[in-house]
Amino acid sequence: MDNLQELSDTEVDEKILKLKNEFKEDLFIPVHHYQRDEIVQFADYTGDSLELSRVSAKTEAKFIVFCGVYFMAEIARVLADERKYVFIPNRGAGCPLADFAFPEDIENVWNILNRLHPHEYIPVTYANSHAAVKAFCGRNEGLICTSSNVAKIFKYILEGGKRVFFMPDKNLGINTASSLGMGNDLCVVDGYSHENLNEKKDSRLVIWNGFCIVHRVFTPDHVKYWRKKDSGFKIIVHPECEPEVVEASDYSGSTSRIKKMIEGSPAGSKWVIGTEYNLVNRLSLQNKDKVIEPLDKSVCANMSKNRRRDLLSTLLAVQRGDYTGQVLLSREVIRDAKKAIERMLDLS
Ligand code: SF4
Incomplete structure (x- = not known):
């Protein structure tokens, strides 16, 4: 086997194209808008995270090589038929925003909220979160949202007389609250500081204190x-x-x-x-x-971690029948995260 580092970019691209032709309809490569052009050129479909997961769920292809960050590949894993294999070219392509919210910290705040207002909060997680957080929402009558439908989902919950517990992006939460004229009816919390809730215990919106480093620039x-x-x-x-x-x-x-x-x-x-x-x-x-x-040149370093050699290396592994790099989730996480995603799709 060639040492991929010794190949020129053109040779790598030619090999990827050759493999794509060999896999034919067994391979589907969804590519997020924020990927490098060297990856975009091999896209079977380009879109945002949810759009890509939706098309990935519908594809007949046996192998899905998701070119985005890890939480996106996880959504594809949740939605795709269990007989399919989902991969990401570089497993180190995570999302720092998603890393702000882990289930243990969320459960702590959730318990406090439920003591303050039993059964009134509905957990809502932005798609940019770990599958375990989506599963938490699914288990607790909650749902996921995207930046396109977040306002609609907040409104639906609030008009139903409930309160919103939103994670993990503070800015998206605050900007949405402002667009609904609720900028003063919110409280920001995280796993380390939820004392704010002492003063703002009746907030109708409780928002997790995470942020996207790319947009914060x-x-x-x-x-x-x-x-x-x-x-x-x-x-x-x-x-x-x-x-x-x-x-x-x-x-x-x-x-x-x-x-x-x-x-x-x-x-x-x-x-x-x-x-x-x-x-x-x-x-x-x-x-x-x-x-x-x-506005300024702000690049998502994590999205950029997927390089043409990672894509080629993933395709070669799949061709050899080596699936050890596939994205895996427990049955429980898949079941619960799917509930959260389906609730959102029902509302969209
Ligand atoms: S742009 Fe922000 S939210 Fe999107 S993957 Fe990069 S860090 Fe995460």
Whole structure:
């Protein structure tokens, strides 16, 4: 077998293409928007995390090589038929946001919330969380959400007279609360500090104190810079950005919304985008009739861990019948996480 490090990039790409042709319909490669171009070129489908998991669940392919971060491959594992094998090119591609919330810490806060207001809180986890957290929500009548439907899900719970326990992204929670006019009815907690609940014990929204390092990079000064440079730019940012950044911008929206707005805007439009740089750069290359700039060049180092050699190495292992690198979850986690995902899909 070739030493992959000794191959040129072109040789690696040729081998990946050859393997793709050999696997034919037995292989499906879903690729997240934030992946490097060297991976995107091999995509059978490109999309955001949930979109990719949905299509992965429907594919007839026996092998799914999910090019994104680990929690995304876990969602694909939860939704895919159990006879299928799910892989990720680089198992070290985790998500620092997901790492803010672990079930033991969540259970502690959950017990406090249930003592304060028995049976009133509904746990909601952002898709960007570990499968075990999704399973916690599934076991406790809760559900998952994405940045596209989080407001709808909060509203549904609150209008039903219940309270929301949201994790793990503080900014998404606060930005959503503000959009619903509930910015003052929330309390921020985490596994280490839940004393806030002493003062704010009647909060209708309790929000976990995690954040995405990629979106936290953006500041109101970046927005000011672009406004000053050219007032013709429209500024759109992801809701994982700090509330001050969202407030200073013209629009905020999920990855899919950002993509749709840019693609649907007239030729000559000028955009500044506050989200992961690989996506912004690709949008700029695909929409040459518009001016597209990054709010700042913020790259998700974890997404970038999947490299062409990792993809080739994964495909070669699958070809040899070596499935030791597959993404595995316990039956209980799959069962409970699936409940949380299905509740969201029922509402969408
Ligand atoms: S962009 Fe943020 S939320 Fe998405 S994978 Fe990277 S660290 Fe996690």
